[in-house]
Amino acid sequence: MRKSIIAANWKMNKTPAEAQAFFADWREASSSPCEIVFFPPTVSWQPVAQSAQKTGFHWGLQNAHPAESGAYTGEISLGMVKAVGANYVLVGHSERRQMFGDTDEFVAKKVAAAQKNGITPMLCVGETLPEREQGRAKAVVGQQLKQGLALADFNRPLSLAYEPVWAIGTGKVASPAQAEEMHEFLRRQLTELGGEKFAATPILYGGSVKPDNAGELAQQKNIDGFLVGGASLEASSFSAIVKAWKK
Ligand code: PGA
Secondary structure, three states, rough: OOOEEEEOOOOOOHHHHHHHHHHHHOOOOHHOEEEEEEOOHHHHHHHHHHHHHHHOOOOEEEEEEOOOOOOOOHHHHHHHHHOOOOEEEOOOOHHHHHHOOOOOOHHHHHHHHHHOOOOEEEEEEEEEEEEEEOOOOHHHHHHHHHOOOOOOOOOOOOOOEEEEEEEHHOOOEEEEEEEEHHHHHHHHHHHHHHHHHOOOOOEEEEEOHHHHHHHHHHHOOOOOOEEEOOOHOOOHHHHHHHHHOOO
């Protein structure tokens, strides 16, 4: 049995007070069969960590630098992520790749540094619309996977998220068949890279997941959960997505 994970990527939303208010309305975590993971903005980690302790979910940060320490103004290290009690870190999100210049090489260093610090990296991969239209989606995603895992330890925890860039924040979700085709492809790549055990790495789908499309996506064989942006900002819609998860 593979692990199922439903994750909330809050991006640059929610102050500490707003994060705390979210959990006043949040009841799902303890009753869900999935692992729930929240990715708050770094300054709002404390109310999330407090609720995580009470309700039994996991949390992580949205970015970290691979160096142990040093002159990197504005950055935090993976040792620091570990020190505040987080279990996960997002790596290679398309917004970081597109807006902040994160390359596959840099992504690979972050994956390795996270694993070394006992933090599970959630490595995000996904093609743009032109890449899909040119028939290059699998080539692009396969390359991001291989290069992103170039320094990884296949015996340490890892999770993946397939997030087609054209579906992020656009309301344009991949069809269940499109998503399943890519997840199945990623599963085969994982088997080739690290064998059967490594192929059980959870692969989440992300990109405009909403309460009304989550149920059908959840039925796909190789979809092990969701990485949810916009619809994770309200406790009611994120709860509805968690409830829609049935395998
Ligand atoms: P979205 O974002 O659900 O708002 O499309 C998903 C993500 O970027 O992780």
